[in-house]
Amino acid sequence: MNADGRTRLNQTPEWTALAKHREELADTHLRDLFAADPARGTGYTLRVGDLYIDYSKHLVTDETLRLLRELAAATDVFGLRDAMFRGEKINVTENRAVLHTALRAPRDAVIDVDGENVVPAVHAVLDRMSDFADRVRSGEWTGHTGKRIKNVINIGIGGSDLGPAMAYEVLRSFTDRALTVRFVSNVDGADLHEATRDLDPAETLFIIASKTFTTIETITNATSARQWLLAALGDEAAVAKHFVALSTNAEKVAEFGIDTANMFEFWDWVGGRYSYDSAIGLSLMIAIGPDRFREMLDGFRIVDDHFRTAPAEANVPLLLGLLGIWYGNFHDAQSHAVLPYSHYLSKFTAYLQQLDMESNGKSVARDGRPVEWQTGPVVWGTPGTNGQHAYYQLIHQGTKLIPADFIGFAEPVAELSEELKAQHDLLMANFFAQTQALAFGKTAEEVRAEGVPDELVAHKTFQGNRPTTTILARELTPSVLGQLIALYEHKVFVQGAVWNIDSFDQWGVELGKVLAKRVEPALTEGADVPGLDASTKALVAAYRELRGRS
Numbered sequence: 001m002n003a004d005g006r007t008r009l010n011q012t013p014e015w016t017a018l019a020k021h022r023e024e025l026a027d028t029h030l031r032d033l034f035a036a037d038p039a040r041g042t043g044y045t046l047r048v049g050d051l052y053i054d055y056s057k058h059l060v061t062d063e064t065l066r067l068l069r070e071l072a073a074a075t076d077v078f079g080l081r082d083a084m085f086r087g088e089k090i091n092v093t094e095n096r097a098v099l100h101t102a103l104r105a106p107r108d109a110v111i112d113v114d115g116e117n118v119v120p121a122v123h124a125v126l127d128r129m130s131d132f133a134d135r136v137r138s139g140e141w142t143g144h145t146g147k148r149i150k151n152v153i154n155i156g157i158g159g160s161d162l163g164p165a166m167a168y169e170v171l172r173s174f175t176d177r178a179l180t181v182r183f184v185s186n187v188d189g190a191d192l193h194e195a196t197r198d199l200d201p202a203e204t205l206f207i208i209a210s211k212t213f214t215t216i217e218t219i220t221n222a223t224s225a226r227q228w229l230l231a232a233l234g235d236e237a238a239v240a241k242h243f244v245a246l247s248t249n250a251e252k253v254a255e256f257g258i259d260t261a262n263m264f265e266f267w268d269w270v271g272g273r274y275s276y277d278s279a280i281g282l283s284l285m286i287a288i289g290p291d292r293f294r295e296m297l298d299g300f301r302i303v304d305d306h307f308r309t310a311p312a313e314a315n316v317p318l319l320l321g322l323l324g325i326w327y328g329n330f331h332d333a334q335s336h337a338v339l340p341y342s343h344y345l346s347k348f349t350a351y352l353q354q355l356d357m358e359s360n361g362k363s364v365a366r367d368g369r370p371v372e373w374q375t376g377p378v379v380w381g382t383p384g385t386n387g388q389h390a391y392y393q394l395i396h397q398g399t400k401l402i403p404a405d406f407i408g409f410a411e412p413v414a415e416l417s418e419e420l421k422a423q424h425d426l427l428m429a430n431f432f433a434q435t436q437a438l439a440f441g442k443t444a445e446e447v448r449a450e451g452v453p454d455e456l457v458a459h460k461t462f463q464g465n466r467p468t469t470t471i472l473a474r475e476l477t478p479s480v481l482g483q484l485i486a487l488y489e490h491k492v493f494v495q496g497a498v499w500n501i502d503s504f505d506q507w508g509v510e511l512g513k514v515l516a517k518r519v520e521p522a523l524t525e526g527a528d529v530p531g532l533d534a535s536t537k538a539l540v541a542a543y544r545e546l547r548g549r550s
Ligand SMILES: O=P(O)(O)OC[C@H]1O[C@](O)(CO)[C@@H](O)[C@@H]1O
Pocket: 157, 158, 159, 160, 209, 210, 211, 212, 213, 214, 215, 218, 272, 273, 358, 506, 509
């Protein structure tokens, strides 16, 4: 038993039953499963909102899915889900509610945290953001010298960067093309340099995005941005027209020198990696306009409602979470690939890396005891067609099992020329061909029948049996983006709930931050930093020598 009264996951009968079932299926190939059930291609599909989900190419039977759902029931995934939606403090190590779902709740919803309904505050901030975004977009909000704002630079890192940066890329064809929108995250000065070098400070608005407003990378970049602005405009008063803040920490925002009247608030019950539909999305809202931002929120809500109400057999986030558990815990899969067949989704997987790996990269259970089971996978991937010519070889014929999500759209983006739209069928032909090849492979007999010489048959054989989920939507819209993100948010939730870990803290990033602060004086002043290990000490000495400092 755990301290929280739960039987340890790997000692539950449901876990043992899955392990046994896995052995029974060891010799079953996807070819067998499809041969045994001609309706599998349509039967193993679900819909949520505008998303068509095909999970037929997974190494599962009805019995597998039943056993996985029993594991979810035994670990009370839906109980924890309801607690999350109710605003209970399920982030146990930080004693916080987890309420990103309140960010897209309708105006009349009531969600209490510590006895207070948070929904009116959410909508008040959304309304302020909308007003501000409209003023920037229309040119009513000008810079200090009266020039129109033409450039928006979001300075933030992690959850204060990846979400809006990803969504801006995804929805680029919906953006105001007259605006230049850039994202600076890296404390490497090159990032800010490249983002500002061709811009006029008088036309540039900086959005400083930081939940805590203490993150050193962001504060350092924001300070440099202010110097860049003031070097050109020479008047401290210019900051008020060129800097706004997105944060939970009004005190630190004021300390930095941004008027809190120019601050857009969010709350400690919004995790950084779950925050781009909060005030953190301001740069995106300026780019696409408030209406499209709200369409995106509607998309999130469609999947929230589905996750909250759909029965286990039809619940897509539950299914996707459980499939990941099937491979990670019962097939030793170490990673999960996300492979979008859309150029606009080029930053999608990078965003999911934080969402998934910062949430579920944990090795102690909620009761503080070490887990004895695998938790979150390594999430990776890039747009599919490029990946085909790079790392797909390993997915097809390597020794590792890599479950993958394929995401594609029936329609090309509306603004493409007819000629470029005509390329879409080729893109999607690749999309469908890849999951077929991964699932069914090519047998030695089929290779031989093509007249391939004996010595090459093994090389040209594809084992197949590589599992994939296909997620297909008609077109890439703000709503569909919201649906996709909520789908992955809740999938990550399901897995954390089964593994009994706290998916909403991130203590693992702290040590490096503390050490960086300690090491810096060793680099700059040659200070003798206590506690530096021999390797790091030698590296610091080499660095100083290379910089001519010793
Ligand atoms: O928004 P903040 O407070 O600057 O934090 C940025 C990021 O840093 C982290 O705390 C750790 O990397 C993330 O969880 C967060 O998204």
